[in-house]
Amino acid sequence: DAMVIQNPRYQVTQFGKPVTLSCSQTLNHNVMYWYQQKSSQAPKLLFHYYDKDFNNEADTPDNFQSRRPNTSFCFLDIRSPGLGDAAMYLCATSRDMAGSNTQYFGPGTRLTVL
């Protein structure tokens, strides 16, 4: 089945130690998104790629970076994780940027910062 895959499902890192989360998709969608979801809250968009064009949300901290080496893969890099970065990180894709398009979400990576 076509899908959005995230690895790992659970990630533990130490305060200040860089960490990379991975997302891949078999939907061949043009747009890939990264969201942060803290406990009992709605997801918050961090940034997205339309093909190779990167768009950062205005309030996304500089500590968060992203790479999209090809259509299928997208990575979230947290350069120096703080305790406040512990959250579920969700990757999503959509065919294009039209509002009527559905965003398809992966299962998420739960990040713990010690």
Added chain:
Amino acid sequence: GDSVTQMEGPVTLSEEAFLTINCTYTATGYPSLFWYVQYPGEGLQLLLKATKADDKGSNKGFEATYRKETTSFHLEKGSVQVSDSAVYFCALSGPSPLNDYKLSFGAGTTVTVRA
């Protein structure tokens, strides 16, 4: 800006009870409306959507109708099961030319169904 107001939870029901979760929105023009469901420890799954006024989305026994006159998209299910226990998010996107793709989420409603 565009926003979604969703009924606060938590909601606790018995199996086979009727479920309704209210959702109203504020937007210029005609946004697309979505209900996503999040099971414990999982990502979001699209439950249903509607992209124009009077459209009804339906899936797995859930329904919601896009009501332009009341700016609402209430979620309903006639007979819930224990497996429907989850967090439900109402969301909208569009029709802003600059931010058409952005999903504005409601706060989420936690639903627990008891056997």
